Amino acid sequence: NAGVTQTPKFQVLKTGQSMTLQCAQDMNHEYMSWYRQDPGMGLRLIHYSVGAGITDQGEVPNGYNVSRSTTEDFPLRLLSAAPSQTSVYFCASSYSLMAGEYGYTFGSGTRLTVV
Amino acid sequence: EDQVTQSPEALRLQEGESSSLNCSYTVSGLRGLFWYRQDPGKGPEFLFTLYSAGEEKEKERLKATLTKKESFLHITAPKPEDSATYLCAVSTSGTYKYIFGTGTRLKVLA
Numbered sequence: 001n002a003g004v005t006q007t008p009k010f011q012v013l014k015t016g017q018s019m020t021l022q023c024a025q026d027m028n029h030e031y032m033s034w035y036r037q038d039p040g041m042g043l044r045l046i047h048y049s050v051g052a053g054i055t056d057q058g059e060v061p062n063g064y065n066v067s068r069s070t071t072e073d074f075p076l077r078l079l080s081a082a083p084s085q086t087s088v089y090f091c092a093s094s095y096s097l098m099a100g101e102y103g104y105t106f107g108s109g110t111r112l113t114v115v
Numbered sequence: 116e117d118q119v120t121q122s123p124e125a126l127r128l129q130e131g132e133s134s135s136l137n138c139s140y141t142v143s144g145l146r147g148l149f150w151y152r153q154d155p156g157k158g159p160e161f162l163f164t165l166y167s168a169g170e171e172k173e174k175e176r177l178k179a180t181l182t183k184k185e186s187f188l189h190i191t192a193p194k195p196e197d198s199a200t201y202l203c204a205v206s207t208s209g210t211y212k213y214i215f216g217t218g219t220r221l222k223v224l225a
Contacts, residue, residue, distance in 0.1 A: 004158075034212030041118065042215035043159075043202070059212075090158050103149055104213075 002027050006091050006107035013081040013114045021076040021110050022053045022090030029105070032074040033058070034066065036087040037109075042091065049074055050097055081114045088112070117142045121203050121216035128223050131192045136201055136219045139185040144208030148186050150179050151202040153218070159202055193223045 005021045023095075025032065033048035045058030047066040055066050063085060065077040078085060088111050092104040119142045128134055140148065147166050151159035163172045165181040172179050178189040188201055202208065203216040 040217060042217050043204075044215075045213065092158075100147070100163055103151070103164060104159075105161070106158030108157070108158050 004091055004093055004105050004107035006089075006110050008110060009108070009111070010038075010111050013078070015081060015083060015114060017081050019078050019081065021078075021089055021091075021112075023074045023076065023107060024072050025074075025091075025093040025105070026072065027093065027095075027105065028071060029093035029095050032068065032070070033092050033096050034064070034074070034076045035090045035092060037090060038087050039045065046076065046089075046099075073089065078112075083114045086112060086114045117205075117207055117214055118211065119203055119205055119216040121201075121219050123219060124217070125220040126222070128190075128193055128221070130194055130223055130225050132195070133189070133191045135190070136188040136221070137185060138188070138203030138216055140203075140205050141184075142143050142205055142207045142214070146206040146208045148181055149204045149213075150177075150186070150188055150208070151204065153200045153202055162201075166218075190221070193221075195223045195225050197221065200225045 004025045017108040030051045034046040035043040037043050044060050046064050049055045052071050088109050090109050091107040093103045120139045122137045147164050150162040153159045163179040168183045170181050176191050180187045200218040200220045202218045205211045
């Protein structure tokens with residue numbers, strides 16, 4: 001089925017460890033983004049990309065890196081995990097930056113716990 | 116500062132009991148207002164985009180409306196399967212920003 005695939009679904013890290021959250025889409029969307037969702041707060045944008053080779057920072061980029069070598073993939077790297085990065089992470093994609101008539105397509109999320 | 120506020124935080128309805136969810140916004144320039152549905156353990160699912168005051172869109176039991184300061188998501192004769200968190204988001208003119216509200220958790224009882 002066409003959509004956004006995120007792996008893993010669950011992850012527990014120790015403080016200071018690094019890891020990569022994977023995101024892949026098969027809809028040929030140019031725009032991809034990473035959000036985090038925390039209780040009592042709206043989804044917050046971490047990083048986004050408007051096409052292969054082009055990335056930029058969102059609202060809460062510190063502690064995260066991204067790259068976009070292909071249209072399909074947009075991995076999110078945690079450099080040195082901290083308890084404050086405990087959250088649910090969503091990858092989203094769209095045919096354009098402003099989403100427009102079709103909105104964003106979200107993955108099912110990665111629930112990350114940092115101990 | 117651009118802001119999106121949703122109310123109520125939580126709502127419990129009996130099956131068939133119609134109601135409305137509110138999304139008020141303060142932004143420098145509205146490009147579009149979006150409604151999403153989110154089920155537990157899943158990502159948000161796109162419902163509607165509204166662009167200008169007076170615009171309305173419908174999908175099954177849901178109807179979204181937009182004014183210059185707020186949007187309403189009307190739920191007519193809800194069913195238990197309508198239980199979910201409903202998120203509102205706005206995109207602002209001239210930026211990449213897509214600001215989400217914190218959502219309304221809707222529970223429809225059979």
